[in-house]
Amino acid sequence: MSDEALFVNDIIEATRDGIIKAYQCTECNEMGISVQALCKQCGNNKLNIKEISNVGKVVTYTIQTVAPDPFVNEVPYAWIIVELEDKIRITGWIPFISSKEQLSIGQKVKLVKSYKPGMVFEKLSE
């Protein structure tokens, strides 16, 4: 099954272990991290699923002070969009960030093994 497409659970299970799985088109080499069956670029129906680097830089972020379930007891924290070393993007969050000054666009971050719900990142020093 999982060599046919990138499924929701493939992504969830990998990120729980601090691993990021991406698809890569066997025709045009387009890559991405999304639930995917056909290539966005060329329509090809053969995608390779592969593990990629879990390190990247923050592209944008918000500090959540009002949260949806099940994050109510985690506030405040940062929700982030990250551009990984392979130049494709993923989302996640960083616990215990309480103000915008504690993070900046361009900050280096790494996906870690989940000790909380969702895709948990931590700041890396340069």
Place this chain on the structure above:
Amino acid sequence: MNKVFLIGAAGTAYGKSNLTARDLSMLASKHAIESSGIKPHDIQAAFVANAFGMAEKQGHLGPLLMSSLGIPHVPSSTIEAACCSGGSAFREAYVNVASGFYDVMLVTGTEKVSHLDTLTATTYFAYGGDYLFEGNSGASFPGLYAAMARAHMHEYGTTEEELAAVAVKNHNNGIFNEKAHLQKKITVDDVLKSPVVADPLKFFDSCPFSDGAAATIIASEEFMNKNGLEKKVSIKGSGRSGGSGSLHTRDDLSSLESTIKASREAFGQAGISVKDLDFAEVHDCFTIAEIIAMEDLGIFEKGQASKAVVEGRTAINGEIPINPSGGLKSKGHPVGATGVGQIVEVFDQLTGNAGKRQVNDARIGLTHNVGATGGSCAVHIFERE
């Protein structure tokens, strides 16, 4: 495609209601039928826009509503496209009538969320994005727009004060709309000092959770001629586009691709340019959303819209009034109803019935309705006959 007319439109007050979504939509539909001059049995089909029906333990709203209107045989379906449910339902009805399949259709949108507590409502709203990547890692719906706001600020130097000016302007308009949810004047300072929801967005940068319904009746030219009905407003252009429903898969976080595509389709069909617009109702679920909408529609250059708001160019008496109704920000945002309600405002404006918020000599108006962070967009252009 056949010419299609907007012949009736009505909405309930937006805000906190004791009525159900079903009741609200029944009321709006009744008043839309009355305003159109047709009889209920002239309606051949209907679309119902509703996003959170299950929150009231009631799906399959259409047949119940048709029965309430005395036309149980009329086929109806619910259309869901998050906050773009209303615009999407209107588009599908337009396609049905423009193609000649039906002559008269009802489009209604309705929502009831005020019985939910804040946590439940916040959680439901997070379901409209790509939950796997967004809500599942703690992003609330405001959080997604906050991430876009930060990207826009980083790219163009947009400030929190400029965002606040959007809220102030829309509240100024909403004061003159007796059906608006928040009829209250606010200042830039009020916005900046209001509690942070998802930095940089604050309480007054955000639209409220509203209950409410809206309804419209559209009809073919043939039907209008046969029944000697007065032609007041025609549909000049209809544009729809999808876009990536996941923020992280987009290259540009300060723009919605679906707005660009849907609006270009609508302008092309109408044979007009953005300069021909007399006003627009745009999707301002957050202040940043109105800025991005104006830029993607082409009303202002990228990075210039927020300055235009501060300069008063988008006020009711400005060069291009934006959201004379008060917008989602002040008028309110009953999700399924919102896109249809924008069209009700355009109908009122183009027929000269907008009272104190009337745009001077309004001839051409546009509606812009977005689902979640741009996964769906519907743009419609209307002209006074």
